[in-house]
Amino acid sequence: MQAGERLTPEQERKQAIRRDTREKRRQVLLIFGAGGAAAVAAGVPVVGALVAPALTPRRTAWRPVGQVSDFQVGQTAEVKFEVAERREGDGVSSTAGAWLRRTGERSFVCFQMNCTHLGCPVRWVASSGLFLCPCHGGVYDGTGRNVAGPPRIPLRRHAVRLVGDTVEIQAQPIPLPALTGETK
Amino acid sequence: MTPERKPRRFSPWVLFAPLLVLISGLLWGKRRRDDPASLPSQQVQVAHVADVPPAPLQPKRGPVGRWIEDRTGLLGLLDQAKQHRAPAKSRWAYVFGSATLFAFILLVVTGVALALLYQPDSTTAYGSLQAIDAHPLWRSLRGLHYFGASLMVVMVGVHMIRVYLFASYKYPREVSWLTGVALLFLTLAMAFTGQVLRWDQNGLWSVVVGAEQAARAPFIGHNLARFLLGGDTVNGGTVSHIFALHTLWFPALMFGLIGLHLFLAFKNGVSEPPERGKLVNPATYKAEYEQLLKTDGVLFWPTAAWRDVLFSSVLILLVAGLAYWLGPPAVTTPPNPTIVKADPRPDWYLTWYFSVLALWPYGITNAMLIAAPLMAVVALVAVPFIRNRGERHPARRPWAVGIVLAVVCTVAALTVVGNREPWLPRFEAQALPASVVASGDSSVRLGAALFHDQSCEACHMVSGYGGLRGPDLSSVGSRLSRGELAWRIQNGAQSMPPYAGRLTTGQLDHLLDFLQSRQKQ
Numbered sequence: 001m002q003a004g005e006r007l008t009p010e011q012e013r014k015q016a017i018r019r020d021t022r023e024k025r026r027q028v029l030l031i032f033g034a035g036g037a038a039a040v041a042a043g044v045p046v047v048g049a050l051v052a053p054a055l056t057p058r059r060t061a062w063r064p065v066g067q068v069s070d071f072q073v074g075q076t077a078e079v080k081f082e083v084a085e086r087r088e089g090d091g092v093s094s095t096a097g098a099w100l101r102r103t104g105e106r107s108f109v110c111f112q113m114n115c116t117h118l119g120c121p122v123r124w125v126a127s128s129g130l131f132l133c134p135c136h137g138g139v140y141d142g143t144g145r146n147v148a149g150p151p152r153i154p155l156r157r158h159a160v161r162l163v164g165d166t167v168e169i170q171a172q173p174i175p176l177p178a179l180t181g182e183t184k
Numbered sequence: 185m186t187p188e189r190k191p192r193r194f195s196p197w198v199l200f201a202p203l204l205v206l207i208s209g210l211l212w213g214k215r216r217r218d219d220p221a222s223l224p225s226q227q228v229q230v231a232h233v234a235d236v237p238p239a240p241l242q243p244k245r246g247p248v249g250r251w252i253e254d255r256t257g258l259l260g261l262l263d264q265a266k267q268h269r270a271p272a273k274s275r276w277a278y279v280f281g282s283a284t285l286f287a288f289i290l291l292v293v294t295g296v297a298l299a300l301l302y303q304p305d306s307t308t309a310y311g312s313l314q315a316i317d318a319h320p321l322w323r324s325l326r327g328l329h330y331f332g333a334s335l336m337v338v339m340v341g342v343h344m345i346r347v348y349l350f351a352s353y354k355y356p357r358e359v360s361w362l363t364g365v366a367l368l369f370l371t372l373a374m375a376f377t378g379q380v381l382r383w384d385q386n387g388l389w390s391v392v393v394g395a396e397q398a399a400r401a402p403f404i405g406h407n408l409a410r411f412l413l414g415g416d417t418v419n420g421g422t423v424s425h426i427f428a429l430h431t432l433w434f435p436a437l438m439f440g441l442i443g444l445h446l447f448l449a450f451k452n453g454v455s456e457p458p459e460r461g462k463l464v465n466p467a468t469y470k471a472e473y474e475q476l477l478k479t480d481g482v483l484f485w486p487t488a489a490w491r492d493v494l495f496s497s498v499l500i501l502l503v504a505g506l507a508y509w510l511g512p513p514a515v516t517t518p519p520n521p522t523i524v525k526a527d528p529r530p531d532w533y534l535t536w537y538f539s540v541l542a543l544w545p546y547g548i549t550n551a552m553l554i555a556a557p558l559m560a561v562v563a564l565v566a567v568p569f570i571r572n573r574g575e576r577h578p579a580r581r582p583w584a585v586g587i588v589l590a591v592v593c594t595v596a597a598l599t600v601v602g603n604r605e606p607w608l609p610r611f612e613a614q615a616l617p618a619s620v621v622a623s624g625d626s627s628v629r630l631g632a633a634l635f636h637d638q639s640c641e642a643c644h645m646v647s648g649y650g651g652l653r654g655p656d657l658s659s660v661g662s663r664l665s666r667g668e669l670a671w672r673i674q675n676g677a678q679s680m681p682p683y684a685g686r687l688t689t690g691q692l693d694h695l696l697d698f699l700q701s702r703q704k705q
Contacts, residue, residue: 051411053415054408056410078522078524083419085419086420089420090306090419091307092307092519092521093307093420093423093519093520094418095521097521097524113521114396117549118393118396119395120389120526120528123524123525123611125642127637128638132642134608135393135529135608139681147682148679150541151546174416176395176405176406177400179400
């Protein structure tokens with residue numbers, strides 16, 4: 001088309017439609033651009049709050065559970081401690097239990113209380129030397145090995161250390177078995 | 185000791201009673217309708233058409249009505265809804281969806297009231313629950329919420345079965361089915377989180393069990409688990425986290441989906457009852473349906489709606505009766521993760537799944553924890569895509585009837601088993617009394633003591649004492665030889681630990697002497 005040439009009505013109509021389309025595209029872009037920016041600005045902390053518990057790094061903490069002399073060699077006893085993510089003012093919900101076995105003069109093994117099937121609290125039956133789970137009948141022997149029932153892996157353990165005569169265990173997340181049976 | 189059962193204070197099966205009444209009513213009504221002598225069908229047709237004068241398009245309004253309509257247009261919308269027509273034959277079988285809706289409304293109303301009284305905090309929730317239970321009216325409020333939840337779960341199930349059996353999910357109602365599936369899972373999520381908010385030992389361990397299941401999901405499992413717990417373990421923030429999900433996030437999703445579900449029910453209309461040989465053809469269905477509404481349709485308001493309201497009201501009255509009369513489920517021992525004496529179990533409507541978790545082969549547990557729910561989702565979502573046309577009548581869809589029967593029977597059987605909990609070790613089983621041991625032989629008596637001390641009795645029953653996990657050993661001496669008994673004790677089984685190396689030779693001899701003395705009377 002040359003300059004100064006008159007447009008036919010048909011061409012004018014097409015041009016108007018093109019202009020209109022461009023205009024509408026700009027408007028839609030503006031809506032999604034401005035709206036999107038506002039939504040992201042407001043939404044980041046919202047989504048953050050939603051997913052935070054799933055993403056915060058795992059915490060561990062050493063917790064005293066008693067004196068060496070509180071435990072008898074060869075026996076397994078329940079110990080109670082405060083979970084690693086305990087906050088000021090948290091009540092009893094932020095405590096947990098574990099099974100501590102004194103295996104020698106200054107050696108201990110500590111089992112997490114959660115069954116590796118579905119996390120229920122296993123109970124130590126001293127007379128038979130077995131851990132029994134009250135939910136679906138999982139059975140572990142005194143060393144935490146799964147010997148019967150649904151559990152596929154042994155009881156998980158807390159690390160134990162002696163600070164002087166104080167027994168400390170490392171509070172850690174509850175064991176979460178994965179699809180393959182391993183826990184993290 | 186005899187197996188102790190916790191006394192159950194109510195039977196949730198009561199909620200099925202109106203259902204039975206309704207089903208018998210349906211059958212009875214159908215017989216009457218099918219009986220040509222009782223009601224000449226032509227007369228019925230005529231009566232329906234005569235029933236429905238053409239609805240006035242512009243109803244008369246007073247000055248206030250005109251003002252509201254002019255400024256808001258709401259009255260016109262209401263009139264439209266009232267003029268909505270439904271197939272005349274869609275009667276009592278179609279009340280379950282609205283019953284679900286009314287149960288949901290009951291839960292919203294009682295829930296927002298409970299939120300005024302409940303303290304959503306791991307530390308104080310238990311105390312606030314006790315305060316609620318101490319006041320007779322608030323106690324009933326919690327009861328209404330609890331039985332309302334039971335009602336909603338039951339009605340969701342029945343509604344879904346009705347829709348599936350009548351193939352109402354076929355063209356053009358596929359999206360209604362899909363939103364319904366999403367609402368089913370949200371309802372279960374609400375039921376689960378609601379149980380956790382009853383923050384006692386049971387609630388506490390329920391969230392742990394839920395997290396452990398979620399943990400099996402590939403890639404995101406651990407994040408999911410920690411999302412449910414509100415952290416790495418049960419902690420001070422767990423309850424407020426679950427509370428937010430239960431009262432804000434999930435309900436918001438449900439409101440949206442229910443809105444869509446209802447909109448679609450009006451947009452596409454309620455399906456007509458299926459007739460043998462009347463096939464759904466997407467090319468012609470909508471026109472046929474329009475025609476049906478013209479010749480044999482009734483006004484939604486009040487001709488179709490009164491049954492919905494009546495049925496739902498009766499159910500809500502029943503729920504209220506249960507709430508006032510029985511009260512909510514008791515809040516058990518305080519939520520203390522250090523107390524090992526816990527027997528966590530889900531509320532009755534999830535008991536069947538609790539049984540599944542105990543009973544399927546142990547080797548596939550890890551995979552099935554994720555695969556089974558996933559398969560359920562896939563199967564349900566696939567339903568309207570497998571076949572959205574063709575026959576709707578259940579008599580011509582034997583697979584559909586078979587599937588429903590199989591699912592209902594399985595869930596019922598697993599619920600019964602779940603209430604017995606045979607897999608549960610009976611920790612509290614007492615040593616066998618002398619009258620049961622009934623022997624002067626000191627070795628037999630020592631064996632009986634070992635039977636208790638070595639936890640055999642936790643899973644095996646002898647003369648009514650002990651657990652149900654393993655076989656009853658009351659007369660095992662008549663069934664198995666000494667060698668066979670020794671082999672089993674030493675080697676154990678799937679659900680029994682091997683005792684080789686755990687018992688001394690002398691102990692094994694005592695135990696064998698005791699078991700051999702268990703003879704048929």
